[in-house]
Amino acid sequence: xxxxxxxxxxxxxxxxxxxxxxxxxxxxxxxxxxxxxxxxxxxxxxxxxxxxxxxxxxxxxxxxxxxxxxxxxxxxxxxxxxxxxxxxxxxxxxxxxxxxxxxxxxxxxxxxxxxxxxxxxxxxxxxxxxxxxxxxxxxxxxxxxxxxxxxxxxxxxxxxxxxxxxxxxxxxxxxxxxxxxxxxxxxxxxxxxxxxxxxxxxxxxxxxxxxxxxxxxxxxxxxxxxxxxxxxxxxxxxxxxxxxxxxxxxxxxxxxxxxxxxxxxxxxxxxxxxxxxxxxxxxxxxxxxxxxxxxxxxxxxxxxxxxxxxxxxxxxxxxxxxxxxxxxxxxxxxxxxxxxxxxxxxxxxxxxxxxxxxxxxxxxxxxxxxxxxxxxxxxxxxx
Amino acid sequence: xxxxxxxxxxxxxxxxxxxxxxxxxxxxxxxxxxxxxxxxxxxxxxxxxxxxxxxxxxxxxxxxxxxxxxxxxxxxxxxxxxxxxxxxxxxxxxxxxxxxxxxxxxxxxxxxxxxxxxxxxxxxxxxxxxxxxxxxxxxxxxxxxxxxxxxxxxxxxxxxxxxxxxxxxxxxxxxxxxxxxxxxxxxxxxxxxxxxxxxxxxxxxxxxxxxxxxxxxxxxxxxxxxxxxxxxxxxxxxxxxxxxxxxxxxxxxxxxxxxxxxxxxxxxxxxxxxxxxxxxxxxxxxxxxxxxxxxxxxxxxxxxxxxxxxxxxxxxxxxxxxxxxxxxxxxxxxxxxxxxxxxxxxxxxxxxxxxxxxxxxxxxxxxxxxxxxx
Numbered sequence: 001x002x003x004x005x006x007x008x009x010x011x012x013x014x015x016x017x018x019x020x021x022x023x024x025x026x027x028x029x030x031x032x033x034x035x036x037x038x039x040x041x042x043x044x045x046x047x048x049x050x051x052x053x054x055x056x057x058x059x060x061x062x063x064x065x066x067x068x069x070x071x072x073x074x075x076x077x078x079x080x081x082x083x084x085x086x087x088x089x090x091x092x093x094x095x096x097x098x099x100x101x102x103x104x105x106x107x108x109x110x111x112x113x114x115x116x117x118x119x120x121x122x123x124x125x126x127x128x129x130x131x132x133x134x135x136x137x138x139x140x141x142x143x144x145x146x147x148x149x150x151x152x153x154x155x156x157x158x159x160x161x162x163x164x165x166x167x168x169x170x171x172x173x174x175x176x177x178x179x180x181x182x183x184x185x186x187x188x189x190x191x192x193x194x195x196x197x198x199x200x201x202x203x204x205x206x207x208x209x210x211x212x213x214x215x216x217x218x219x220x221x222x223x224x225x226x227x228x229x230x231x232x233x234x235x236x237x238x239x240x241x242x243x244x245x246x247x248x249x250x251x252x253x254x255x256x257x258x259x260x261x262x263x264x265x266x267x268x269x270x271x272x273x274x275x276x277x278x279x280x281x282x283x284x285x286x287x288x289x290x291x292x293x294x295x296x297x298x299x300x301x302x303x304x305x306x307x308x309x310x311x312x313x314x315x316x317x318x319x320x321x322x323x324x325x326x327x328x329x330x331x332x333x334x335x336x337x338x339x340x341x342x343x344x345x346x347x348x349x350x351x352x353x354x355x356x357x358x359x360x361x362x363x364x365x366x367x368x369x370x371x372x373x374x375x376x377x378x379x380x381x382x383x
Numbered sequence: 384x385x386x387x388x389x390x391x392x393x394x395x396x397x398x399x400x401x402x403x404x405x406x407x408x409x410x411x412x413x414x415x416x417x418x419x420x421x422x423x424x425x426x427x428x429x430x431x432x433x434x435x436x437x438x439x440x441x442x443x444x445x446x447x448x449x450x451x452x453x454x455x456x457x458x459x460x461x462x463x464x465x466x467x468x469x470x471x472x473x474x475x476x477x478x479x480x481x482x483x484x485x486x487x488x489x490x491x492x493x494x495x496x497x498x499x500x501x502x503x504x505x506x507x508x509x510x511x512x513x514x515x516x517x518x519x520x521x522x523x524x525x526x527x528x529x530x531x532x533x534x535x536x537x538x539x540x541x542x543x544x545x546x547x548x549x550x551x552x553x554x555x556x557x558x559x560x561x562x563x564x565x566x567x568x569x570x571x572x573x574x575x576x577x578x579x580x581x582x583x584x585x586x587x588x589x590x591x592x593x594x595x596x597x598x599x600x601x602x603x604x605x606x607x608x609x610x611x612x613x614x615x616x617x618x619x620x621x622x623x624x625x626x627x628x629x630x631x632x633x634x635x636x637x638x639x640x641x642x643x644x645x646x647x648x649x650x651x652x653x654x655x656x657x658x659x660x661x662x663x664x665x666x667x668x669x670x671x672x673x674x675x676x677x678x679x680x681x682x683x684x685x686x687x688x689x690x691x692x693x694x695x696x697x698x699x700x701x702x703x704x705x706x707x708x709x710x711x712x713x714x715x716x717x718x719x720x721x722x723x724x725x726x727x728x729x730x731x732x733x734x735x736x737x738x739x740x741x742x743x744x745x746x747x748x749x750x751x752x753x754x755x756x757x
Contacts, residue, residue: 100529150732151725152675154459154529155665159718162662166711174707309533322527354544361538365520365531372526 041374049371050318050334057341065348073344075226081340082233083288083295085333087304088311089233089240090284092332093277094153096244098257098324099146101312102281103157107164108138109304112286113293114168117179118192120215121206127215128290135286136279138164143275161308168301176300180212218294229291236284241329243280253277257324313364314339321375409671409687416691420698427701430571437575438564440693441583442467443663445638447671447685448590449514449631450664455594455607456627457677458521458528463635464653464661465539466513470506470639471649472543475552478502482555495558499644506640507633513539514632518625540651547651560647579641586634591682603627608678658696658713666717667692669724692716 044052061068087105094102112131120127142160146153172189184204187197196203221228244250252273256263264270288307293299318335320327342363346356404411421427446463453460481501485494513535520531554560566574594600606613606623614620643649653660667688673680695716696709 100527145722145725149722149725149729151721155669155675155721156718156725158662158665159714159721162710162714163718164714166707166714169707170705170711173705309537312530312533313537316530322530352545354541354549356541358538358541358545361534361536361541364537365534368526368530368534369520369524372524376525 049367050331050338053317053338053367054334054341057338057345061341061345061348064345068345068348075230077340077344078230078337079227080343081336082227082229083292084307084310084314084339085233085336086229086236086288086291087285087307088314088332088336089236089329090281090288091308091311092240092315092320092327092329093244093253093280095312095315095320095322096257096324096327097253097274097277098260099153099274099277100322101154101157101308102142102278102285103154103308104138104142104160104164105281105285105308105311106304106306107161107168107301108135108282108285109289109292109307110299110301111138111164111168112289113303114172114177114299115191116290116293117177117215117299118190118196120179120211121182121196121203121208124211124214124218131286131290132283135282135289139279139282140275142282143278144271146278147271147274165301172301174301176298178212178298179215180208182208215294216297219291232287232291236287237329237333240280240284240332244329249273249276254325257326259325310339313360316364316368316371319371406672409684409691412670413687413691413694416694416698420694420701424698424701427698430574432697432701433572434574436693436697437580437690438577440689441579442638442642443660443667443689443693444686445583445586445641446635446660447664447667447689448587448682449627449634451668451671451673451680451682451685452590452594452603452627453528453631454668454673454675455603455677455680456624457607457610458624458627459532460517460628460631461529461532461661462513462517462535462539463631463664464659465536465543466510466632466635467639467642467660468543468649468651468653469513469539470510470636471643471653472546472552472651473509474502474506474640475554475643475649476546477505479552479555488556492558495556498556499559503640507636510632510636510639511629512632513636514629515625517632518628521628522621522624543651547649549651552649553647554644557647560644563641564645579645582641586637587682587686590630590634594680594682604678607674607676607680658710662713662717663689663692666713666720669717669720675721675724 058068067073087109091102091105094100112134115134116127116131118127119130138160142157145151145156171191175189177186177190182204187193187203219227219229223231244253252263252268253276255266255268256270256273260270263273285304289304292303296303314335315327315332316322316335317338318327318331318333320331320335339360342360343356346359351359417428426432446467450460450463478498482494482498485497487494517528517531517535520526521528524531563579564577567576568574594603602613602618603623605616606618606620610620613623639649668680668685669675670688670691671681671684671686673685692713695712699705699709699712
């Protein structure tokens with residue numbers, strides 16, 4: 001006992017000495033970090049918050065309607081949020097890197113859809129490749145501006161969103177583009193349509209009907225009774241999980257998100273990392289845009305409207321922190337699924353779309369508040 | 384050599400001149416764009432064009448006043464557009480309700496006046512309440528302002544749609560509807576002097592004086608530039624930030640109220656498809672020299688910047704470029720301004736050396752080594 005007390009005393013003395021010497025050097029050391037008590041409620045909220053929410057929603061749904069637990073209903077929920085899931089997976093990389101959000105996602109979806117419809121007349125694969133390349137270009141611009149010049153990401157991506165909207169509307173004079181409709185008038189507006197017509201006037205005579213049917217059928221394909229989009233969503237999420245947690249790039253992204261200066265001083269190429277995050281976000285938005293356009297069977301500037309906010313809502317619900325460097329792919333899926341469940345239950349009760357919007361906003365603010373508060377209680381987050 | 388001679392002999396620094404020009408860039412931009420547009424488009428400077436141009440600028444000017452305050456405090460208020468819609472819808476809906484309560488057409492002018500007064504008070508209170516909730520969540524809840532206001536934006540747009548039931552609301556009585564837009568004098572160019580114009584100018588001037596001349600405003604500038612230092616200096620930083628959001632809610636709602644009354648219509652989706660008021664307000668606040676990180680800014684310069692943007696839009700209309708070109712031009716303008724602002728900051732940081740923490744450490748370590756002999 002005496003020995004123990006002695007050791008304890010020694011430790012205290014050493015502690016004092018260490019701090020008396022190095023206090024001024026390491027002035028940013030948070031001394032209170034060791035004294036924080038682990039609050040059970042806060043720990044649970046930060047780790048498994050979404051899944052508790054899903055459980056509560058499921059119980060609520062069973063009470064509300066017996067149809068809720070049926071397989072077709074759950075499949076419908078998943079199908080409805082699968083587009084959001086694809087986009088949210090991309091944006092999760094941007095949030096993970098501590099850059100708040102990619103607000104250019106809605107117009108990226110619109111513009112890639114339009115370009116896919118344009119290039120679809122050479123074949124569906126060409127359309128998809130062109131769309132993904134457009135996504136890569138947009139992501140590169142965003143990533144360069146944000147990663148190199150350090151522009152405020154929210155404002156920049158918002159400006160990018162406005163520019164893309166202006167581009168789509170201006171080049172189409174505010175019109176829409178239909179996959180199965182093409183006459184001489186159609187080839188006078190658009191990004192590449194006039195060029196295509198100039199290069200090869202025979203393009204008027206190609207068999208557009210079957211190609212349009214193939215394009216429109218993308219969202220209506222049901223391999224094994226499950227929509228194709230759902231497979232794509234899970235594939236994108238699994239790929240996202242591997243990239244985020246199992247690769248060097250993912251680890252570097254985590255460091256960049258946790259502390260930008262530390263990442264820079266430890267030799268990580270921050271510009272490249274941030275750029276890649278934005279490119280992944282835009283490519284995911286492009287994939288979502290192709291399927292969204294195929295679902296609506298029309299390419300227009302309003303495709304994907306509101307997906308930026310919904311994606312951020314899902315990600316925050318899923319435990320991603322806006323400060324960066326926190327969260328995982330399972331949480332992303334949980335957040336997306338929660339949004340789908342909320343919407344589904346509200347529809348089952350019989351609440352209209354507009355009131356649903358209001359309730360979703362209120363729930364969002366509440367969840368963010370609880371999340372931020374519990375993180376602060378654990379001493380993990382100062383954002 | 385006396386002090387005065389030394390000061391006289393100092394040559395004006397090149398960077399000083401540039402920074403002074405940069406500080407007053409809104410005025411230069413406005414004049415430049417006026418000259419270009421009047422050269423390109425005939426009748427641009429005519430009274431039939433200038434007066435409506437200023438009238439359309441009144442709404443973003445008013446909303447920009449509060450937005451500038453929020454941005455000086457170091458936050459963003461993305462719910463500006465939604466609050467405008469709330470103010471517009473609530474004032475129309477509540478007027479119709481109270482007009483009916485006070486007796487409708489049978490009660491005469493009394494019902495109209497009291498109806499408008501109560502409706503306006505309720506609409507402004509709604510704006511203030513929304514701003515207060517925003518501020519409370521940002522300052523006390525410590526959530527990022529971007530997230531709070533974007534959540535608020537969704538909730539409010541849902542609220543407006545349910546409140547309007549998806550329709551356009553107009554007032555049942557049109558007696559006072561035009562009073563805000565009625566000019567005092569019918570002389571060319573002086574037709575701008577309407578009640579709406581004067582109220583907007585008064586609010587802008589009030590907030591400018593509050594910001595630059597009053598102690599409250601100077602404290603706010605300090606909070607924006609360094610919150611911790613302001614806190615150590617004894618300023619209640621949280622309360623300051625809540626007030627900025629309240630001002631933003633108030634001015635946006637006021638803008639919406641006056642816009643709805645002068646148009647006699649409130650739509651639930653104003654600015655959702657097309658040019659969002661938020662876009663104009665954001666771009667003009669940044670053009671007006673308000674720093675993205677807070678701590679510097681001016682309300683009057685924001686107002687001038689709104690006029691500049693409206694001049695560009697107006698010129699595009701006269702040149703028959705269409706509405707879609709306006710959207711593109713607004714986006715490009717915002718992007719250029721943001722890029723310029725951030726690029727100058729980037730260059731500054733390059734000069735300074737961004738590793739401030741390291742720079743501080745090195746001399747201390749050296750001094751310690753000298754003292755201890757290690």
